[in-house]
Amino acid sequence: MNDQLRAIAGLDRVIHEPGRLMILAVLAGVKECDYLFLLHETEMNKGNLSSHLARLEEAGYVEIEKTYRGKVPMTLLRLTRAGRAAFEEYRQGLNAAFLRELQTSSRGNRPT
Amino acid sequence: MQIIRTRVELAKNDPLTRSSLRVMQYEAADGAAEITRGVFCLCCTLAMYAVILPGTSMTRAVLAWAMIMCAFLASGLPKAIRKRITWPRTGYVVPRPPIKAWWIMRVFMVVVAAGISFGLMKLTKPEKHDAIPLNALNSVATGPGAISPVQKAICAGFGGLSALTYLVMAAPSFRKHPWKWPLLALMALGPVGITLIVPGNFLDRFRPVALFVALVWLGSGAATLYSYIRHTPPASGAA
Numbered sequence: 562m563n564d565q566l567r568a569i570a571g572l573d574r575v576i577h578e579p580g581r582l583m584i585l586a587v588l589a590g591v592k593e594c595d596y597l598f599l600l601h602e603t604e605m606n607k608g609n610l611s612s613h614l615a616r617l618e619e620a621g622y623v624e625i626e627k628t629y630r631g632k633v634p635m636t637l638l639r640l641t642r643a644g645r646a647a648f649e650e651y652r653q654g655l656n657a658a659f660l661r662e663l664q665t666s667s668r669g670n671r672p673t
Numbered sequence: 674m675q676i677i678r679t680r681v682e683l684a685k686n687d688p689l690t691r692s693s694l695r696v697m698q699y700e701a702a703d704g705a706a707e708i709t710r711g712v713f714c715l716c717c718t719l720a721m722y723a724v725i726l727p728g729t730s731m732t733r734a735v736l737a738w739a740m741i742m743c744a745f746l747a748s749g750l751p752k753a754i755r756k757r758i759t760w761p762r763t764g765y766v767v768p769r770p771p772i773k774a775w776w777i778m779r780v781f782m783v784v785v786a787a788g789i790s791f792g793l794m795k796l797t798k799p800e801k802h803d804a805i806p807l808n809a810l811n812s813v814a815t816g817p818g819a820i821s822p823v824q825k826a827i828c829a830g831f832g833g834l835s836a837l838t839y840l841v842m843a844a845p846s847f848r849k850h851p852w853k854w855p856l857l858a859l860m861a862l863g864p865v866g867i868t869l870i871v872p873g874n875f876l877d878r879f880r881p882v883a884l885f886v887a888l889v890w891l892g893s894g895a896a897t898l899y900s901y902i903r904h905t906p907p908a909s910g911a912a
Contacts, residue, residue, distance in 0.1 A: 590696045591766050597908050598764025602695065630756075635765065 568658035575620045576651045580605060580613045585648045588623065588640045596636040614638070622647055696768045698845040704897025705754040706842055709747050711891030716744035718883040721876065758898070762905045824875040825868055828882055832864025835886045843893065850897060860889045 576582055580603070587602045588594070600610055617623040622644030626637040640648070700706065720740035724733050755765075820828075836857055847853050864882040871878045 587695075590769060592769045594766040595760075595764050597760075598699075598766045601763050601908075630760070630765070637765075 568654060568661060572654050572658075573647055573651050575616065575622065576647060578613070580609060581617055582651075584610070584613055584617065585622065585640070585644065585651075588638060589645065589648050591639075593637055593639040596638065599638060617644070620644075696766060698849075699763070699766060700768060701843055701846040702763075702849075702897075703755065703759045703901045704894040705751040705759065707839075707890055707894030707897060708754065709750040709894075710838070710842070711887050711889075711894050712747040712750060713744050714883060714887030714890055716740045716747060718880060718887050720744070721880050721883065754898070758902065761907050762901075763908070820873075820875055820878065825878075828868040828875065828878050829865040831879070831882055832861050832886060835864075835890075836861035839890070839893070843897075846897060850900065852896070853893060856889060856893050860886060863889070 576585055583603045583605075584599065587599060591598075596610070599614075600607065603610060605613070614623060614625060618625050622641060624639050624641050626639075628635050628637055717740070720737040723736035723740055726733055726736065839857055839860055843853055863885050867882050867885060868878050871881055
């Protein structure tokens, strides 16, 4: 296996799924938000969003808090420390894989 | 060279950066911050107008203080607007502070604001220690048309400063609301025109300038809020 494939294969599979990646990308930019905001930002349906959130909570990346705003129920979501670190690692890993691929291809295309 | 370009491209398209920018857009989407700034400016301006109202000095002082208190109470306005309008429509969000030591930035901003206020106070205060030409000096300092070039520059520059703040605060919504560009120009140039047209001393000119800036803030905020309400219906039962 070459370096690029190894780098891509080494990425966190929990985060690598597009839906979950989108959720983490939104949550990485906020301190906390509610379910409605995430639903609005990711444009997923409620079922998909809930199942992805459950998976992320199970992995310890997202903290889900059920609360009330007045009499209205509200689900608060925030990234845990582990989730932020995992997302950052994933992001750097992906960027590094792209850069490595580019370096290899530019070396290969160099006229001899 | 291509690698550097790709690095820049990757950084630009970084989901982390883009999602943070989206939250900033969300913050500016409802116009609550602009309305608050407008109300704050308006209250401060009304306090300046209160001191020249006819009546006893006690009444004027009470009115001015009431306006100043209202200006400080305006800081609770964005939360009130968002609680009733924004959160039920597009959800509740608390943006991440851009830097970890956010409080250091706040302290720095307060120190800068205090410095500017002190400087303005020093520049606009009439000379009192000069005993000999006191009467003549007072008449020059408070008489019609008495304004030094520095005071004139402060008066006109207030618009530029407000326009800069407007640009920083409302920039994420400029693409969605292109009508904010003329408002930005109006905010920058209006005070220059007012300073040149309105006669009188520094405060006589500064009052309409501040009123103008406050009304532009309020108008922009109200229009943004109206547009937000029109385009986003309340969400149904998503908890």
